[in-house]
Amino acid sequence: MTKFPKGTLDALFVILIWSGFILVSRIGGRSELLPYDVVALRFGTAAVFLAPIWFFKRRVNLLDPKMIILALTGGIGYALLAYLGFKYAPAAHGGILLPGTLPFGTALFSWIILKERPSAWRMSGLVAIALGIACLAAEASNGSPHWRGDMAFITGSACWAVCSVLVRKWRIDAWDVTIGSALITAILYLPVYFFLLPKNIAAAPFATIALQAFYQGIMAVIVAMVLYMRAVASLGPTRIGLCMALVPVLAGFAAVPLLGEPLSVFVMLGLVCTSFGAWMGSRG
Secondary structure (H helix, E strand, C coil): CCCCCCCHHHHHHHHHHHHHHHHHHHHHHCCCCCHHHHHHHHHHHHHHHHHHHHHHCCCCCCCCHHHHHHHHHHHHHHHHHHHHHHHHCCHHHHHHHHHHCHHHHHHHHHHHHHCCCCCHHHHHHHHHHHHHHHHHHHHHHCCCCCHHHHHHHHHHHHHHHHHHHHHHHHCCCHHHHHHHHHHHHHHHHHHHHHHCCCCCHHHCCHHHHHHHHHHHHHHHHHHHHHHHHHHHHHHCHHHHHHHHCCHHHHHHHHHHHHHCCCCCHHHHHHHHHHHHHHHHHHCC
16 A cells, blocks of 8 residues: 655645635635735634634744744735735636746745755756746737736745745744734734725625635635645645645636636646646656
8 A cells, every 4th residue: 555755645635725725716806805805804714713722722922033924925925916816817827826836936945045956856847837837928928918917926926935945944833833824914914904905895795705704714824724834844845836736737627617717728738737847846
């Protein structure tokens, strides 16, 4: 019987949750909700569930500079940029660029911060993923109006890569990262949202609000974060980053029947290349 490396199941569940995240975020992007509303629902819901755990069981130091950096990169930075991207670009673009560029970010920052050089297999995987990104760029050069969303996806992915590598470097427990970063993000972001940022949450149907609150606040922030950070601790950020490039093939093709977003030839080639690159890289 084949024995999988520790963290493999965690990574597989994260792939499924992130694929759903792509679709649910695009639904939010096409709704009345603004990106600022979705970020507030994401971390407001997470804070409601995590605050009692912090108070009664796991008093993570919310003033720790390391935890604040993780909250700014993997919390506010990633979420704001990701949801801004889904406001301007289709789910297939987010499916390629958010997880598709993650391997480059994790490989680069792992090299800089952790001094980990990518193996030959991982370099081969990165080349295939680069071809997938090039396919999307080819579509953009043909007059695609989604460049603002695409740039937001790439920058958001870089924020998540920095967070992942720093968690590995600082060896912070997965639950501590989840609780600390989510609560700090809520403390920093929600007052700014309530008093300064534009809102349109009152115009959105209850079902839309409930879907975003549940999936973004519980599945994406709590469940996926714990599993992702456990997988990073076991398998390393570079390998996990490559595995996350499998998300495009699931999210991209699911967006066709669920969201009615057609796949162009360039996008289909991009999905195939990035997924093949993830498989190549994870073999290393």
